[in-house]
Amino acid sequence: MAELLAPAGNIESLDAAIGEGADAVYLGLKSFNARMRTTNFAWNQFEAAVDAVHRRNKKIYVTVNTVCEERETEQLYRLLLYLNEVQPDALIVQDFAVIRMVQEFFPHLRLHASTQMNVESAAGVNLLSREGVKRVVLARELGLEEIALIKSQTNAQLEVFVHGALCVSESGLCLFSSFLGGKSANRGMCTQACRRYYTAEISGSVSQGYYFSPCDLALVEKIPALVEAGVESFKIEGRMKSAEYVGAVVAAYRHVIDHWQEDKKGAIVTAKRMLASDFARTKTSYWYNFKTQQEAVEKAGEAILNPHQAGGTGIYLGKIAALKQAPKELVAEMQGATGSRVHIQLARLKGGTYEPDPGDSIRLHRQDDTGRESHKVRSVEIAENGVRWIDIPSGFKVGDSVYLLQTKSSAKRYAHVLPNDLSRYKKHPGVQQLPVLDLTPVKTEELAFFPEGLYVQVSSVADVFVVQAAHPVRVIVELNSKTQYDFVNHTSVLPFPKKQVIVSLDPFCPAASEADLRATLDALIADGYTTFIANNVAHLSLLKGKTRVNVIAGPYLYTFNRWAVSWLENQNIRAFVMPYENSRKNLLATFPLSVRSRLLIPVFAYPQLFRMRFKLPESYDFTYFTDKEGATFKIASGSDGSFVMPEKAFSITDKVDLLHSDGCKRVLLDFSKTKVTKAQLREIVNSLVKKIPLAGAYRFNWKEGFYVPRLVEEKKAAAQSSRKKETVLSKKKHMR
Numbered sequence: 001m002a003e004l005l006a007p008a009g010n011i012e013s014l015d016a017a018i019g020e021g022a023d024a025v026y027l028g029l030k031s032f033n034a035r036m037r038t039t040n041f042a043w044n045q046f047e048a049a050v051d052a053v054h055r056r057n058k059k060i061y062v063t064v065n066t067v068c069e070e071r072e073t074e075q076l077y078r079l080l081l082y083l084n085e086v087q088p089d090a091l092i093v094q095d096f097a098v099i100r101m102v103q104e105f106f107p108h109l110r111l112h113a114s115t116q117m118n119v120e121s122a123a124g125v126n127l128l129s130r131e132g133v134k135r136v137v138l139a140r141e142l143g144l145e146e147i148a149l150i151k152s153q154t155n156a157q158l159e160v161f162v163h164g165a166l167c168v169s170e171s172g173l174c175l176f177s178s179f180l181g182g183k184s185a186n187r188g189m190c191t192q193a194c195r196r197y198y199t200a201e202i203s204g205s206v207s208q209g210y211y212f213s214p215c216d217l218a219l220v221e222k223i224p225a226l227v228e229a230g231v232e233s234f235k236i237e238g239r240m241k242s243a244e245y246v247g248a249v250v251a252a253y254r255h256v257i258d259h260w261q262e263d264k265k266g267a268i269v270t271a272k273r274m275l276a277s278d279f280a281r282t283k284t285s286y287w288y289n290f291k292t293q294q295e296a297v298e299k300a301g302e303a304i305l306n307p308h309q310a311g312g313t314g315i316y317l318g319k320i321a322a323l324k325q326a327p328k329e330l331v332a333e334m335q336g337a338t339g340s341r342v343h344i345q346l347a348r349l350k351g352g353t354y355e356p357d358p359g360d361s362i363r364l365h366r367q368d369d370t371g372r373e374s375h376k377v378r379s380v381e382i383a384e385n386g387v388r389w390i391d392i393p394s395g396f397k398v399g400d401s402v403y404l405l406q407t408k409s410s411a412k413r414y415a416h417v418l419p420n421d422l423s424r425y426k427k428h429p430g431v432q433q434l435p436v437l438d439l440t441p442v443k444t445e446e447l448a449f450f451p452e453g454l455y456v457q458v459s460s461v462a463d464v465f466v467v468q469a470a471h472p473v474r475v476i477v478e479l480n481s482k483t484q485y486d487f488v489n490h491t492s493v494l495p496f497p498k499k500q501v502i503v504s505l506d507p508f509c510p511a512a513s514e515a516d517l518r519a520t521l522d523a524l525i526a527d528g529y530t531t532f533i534a535n536n537v538a539h540l541s542l543l544k545g546k547t548r549v550n551v552i553a554g555p556y557l558y559t560f561n562r563w564a565v566s567w568l569e570n571q572n573i574r575a576f577v578m579p580y581e582n583s584r585k586n587l588l589a590t591f592p593l594s595v596r597s598r599l600l601i602p603v604f605a606y607p608q609l610f611r612m613r614f615k616l617p618e619s620y621d622f623t624y625f626t627d628k629e630g631a632t633f634k635i636a637s638g639s640d641g642s643f644v645m646p647e648k649a650f651s652i653t654d655k656v657d658l659l660h661s662d663g664c665k666r667v668l669l670d671f672s673k674t675k676v677t678k679a680q681l682r683e684i685v686n687s688l689v690k691k692i693p694l695a696g697a698y699r700f701n702w703k704e705g706f707y708v709p710r711l712v713e714e715k716k717a718a719a720q721s722s723r724k725k726e727t728v729l730s731k732k733k734h735m736r
Contacts, residue, residue: 002227002234004257005061005159006250009040009239011418014049016247019414021254024059026092028239032064032076032188045418047086047425052417059089065114067095067186069706070561070589078429080106085427092137093117094172094186097563099131100570110134112159116186117537118172118507118556120146121514122153124538129156131567137161137235139171139508141613143287143296144222146511148229157232162219163249164237166286166304168194168212169610170508170641173556176609178581179646179700182707186558186581189707194610200625209307211620212610212644218283220252220271224260242361242374244406247414248277277406282306287613293512297639300614307619314363314403318351323398326391330379334391337378343394346379348387349402355388356380359408364392365401374405439562439595442574447597449499449531449550450575452665454688455600457504461486461494463676468495470669470685476502476533478672479520480640488523498528504672507535507556508613508641518542525549533577540571555579555602562590574598577668580607580650583705588662596663603659604651604684605670607700609633610644636673643673651697653687 006017008027017025027049028040041049046062053060062083068076076097083091084106091109093099094116102109112135113119113128120139128136135157138147142160151158167174167185176193178184183191194212201207219226223234234257236249252274259267284303290296326344334342349355356362356377363374373393381389392402453473458464461483464475475496477483486492487503494501503524509517521532521542534540535554543551552575559565559576568576577600578587591599616637624647626632632647652659656667669684687694 002232002257003059004250004253005233005235006246007164007236007239007241008049008246009241010243011041011045011416012243012414013239013241013246014417015414016243016412017250018053018056018058018417019412020247020250022058022250024061024089024233025053026061026063026235026239028063028188029079032066032068032072032079043082043428044422044425047427048418048422050086050088051425052419056417061090061092061112062088063092063114064098065092065094065116066188067184067558067560067564068097069586071586073097073561073563074434075429077101077105077434078432080109081432082427082429084109090134095558095561095564096567097561099128099133100563100567103132107132112137114172115139115161116172118170119537120150120171121509121511121536121538122150123514123518123541124509124536125150125154125156125158127537127541127544127571129154135159135233139510140166140217141170141287141508142510143290143293144225144229146287147226147231149511151230158230159233159235160226160231161217161237162223162226162234163217163253164241165281166214166217166284168214168304168612170613173507173611174609175580175607176644178706179607179609179698182701182704184581184706187706196627198625198627200622202619202621207622210309211305211307211625213281213306213309214304215284215306215309216281217286218275219285219288220256220275221268222285222288223253223256223268224264227257227260240372240374242363242376242405243414244361244412245278247412248274248406281309294639297614297641301612301617301620301642304614305617314405315354316352317354317356317362317402317404318349319367320347320364320392320396320398320400320402321350322348324389330391334378344391345394345396346381346389347392347396347402348389352402354404356390356404357408360404361406362392363403363405364396365403366396367399367401371395437562437566439565439592440569441594442598444597446574450552450598450600450666452597455502455666455668457668457670457672458676459483459672459674461492463671464494464496466676466678467669467671467681469678470681472669474500474502474531476504476668478504479506484520487527487529488520499530501529502531502533502552503529504533504554505535505539506640507554508611509536509538510613514538514542521546534573540573544572550574552577552600560586560590565590575600578602580605581701581706583701583703584662585705587664593663597665599664600666600668601659601664602650602668602670603653603656603688604649604668604694605672606634606645606649606674608643608645608673610642612642612644614641615639616642645673646698648696648698649694650700650702651684651687651694652699652702653684653697654691654693655702656688657691 003023005024006022008014008025050060090112092112092114094114111133113133115137119136125136137159140161174185177191183189198211199208252271256267256271324346326346360377365372375393377390379391451473455474456467456472457476459478531550533552533554535556553568553573555577558579575598624634636643
């Protein structure tokens, strides 16, 4: 029987999931997981959870599904040592580094590839299976027919999301949050740019909406068909949702899985009734219910996007209108009930149509998008003038929004999974040293296909003719529907020999396109093209064993540490394009000087912040839109999907001399998804030659790196300490 897999963002959700019959739960620890903003489990709680869940003959998976910087690899190694001792049933992983470390040191740890690894074809599934990955969580942008096709071509286990929040961007490929300040979705720090309120000009008038806020997935009707397709595990999203939500959704899907064979229609009707108290966003079946893939590309945008729906989940209760300190007696009472410190305040709400009662579950959203938190209301204070004050967590301010997740009447009490006494659970990561890993130097003749100099990437054959004026040593042409037609049908004679042309493959490689891509690659190779940029694990499989073919790991095969690089080396990769999110500091730490000849550094690009598989709805009749800070973004939409890019480019063109001194002598101007003009090209080349910063350009994470809360706090503390010292010195000076 297929497994029902439930989220456990906290202890209460664990109780609800197990209490309603989940076969397995997945949860995160305090690091390396894609939901860093939820409570997550302490070491002793996690160890106790593994023990308690196994006693009930259930399974427990731990999320280690973020990318890791080089300076964090020892911490990752220590975490894996700890997990190897505790022995959860599997690790859900994104970073190739985890696969490589597990292969080297922890062969008994079972691995599942996270949806963040962006796998959506049998070629990708089978490559990971050969590398020891037992299960793949498929990308969410797939339909039933594609999932069935993948299952027919693999022996690996497949897991699919069936209920909960969706990402508007293709899985693992969202760079928007990272672009807004280093809070990378690939690092568990997503600030949900898709849920924001944007302004655009449509038909000559200014319009506003939540243009990229997706509906929630609900596939309860599709469970029977997915079971018959051979899917092994059904996954419910919701590690940031309330325990009541988790319990209600698990109960509904449990009912369908258990009863659809005896009464399919009745089981689905009952499950839908059980889901009626799910106060989340409006629902969508997303990539299902379309007759063809082309119809899905045309219409899925209408099915998933609702620009009139607020980014928050649940029923809108209003904004915080006023705050005051919580009574000491209430704080003491709540601390006694929970057994831990409580940090609360009282709030008055304004603007909603429902007044929450004790026992209701709410979610609070900071208006600056820096955080969200679920909370169960314990107390309601009614003043003489009838104004109601409810308890909320500390840290929220006037103007923050509040939503209802669950009412008390729909809440249930569940037996505790964890024992009351956790004193015997004492394991935690130690201070072991990670063995040194050396990357493999490559001989000069082995990099003949990868010369030093300027590389330029374009998205059309017409732009190849424009960029020849920059005299690149190699031109990179993105393989899309138009360039594929041009290549295969020889519509143009390119102004470069084929050995100077590199073909870059799209990072999204769905099952519906896999056979066509395989045939296209064979045709291109037969035609004399020898070098390709792989951006998906499927590409590694499709190009494996091809004679006289060179494969470069693209920016979407994330190489933020040398263990990930080493795993790709084992796939016969000799050259690498730096990920757009990377920083100079981490780049140099990852690649020692002796191997930097294998690097191509993007120094100019309009990074694709959202990549959507579908066309945008016809009502989205705009090219540019702005956020509340006034930043402008542009969008391109067509048969290859939709792509959101910043209006201002990422550029470090003025830093090329610094890169050369670092040993990085191959640089890339990336014009993907944009039309190149001669004037623009001249301006950028001028910046390269004269080392002049491009006006209005953005550095992305090149200088500051990823946002890391601990480091930010350390910087603040250091600054405060410095100011105190200066004050003391100033006073001493004055006293003299």
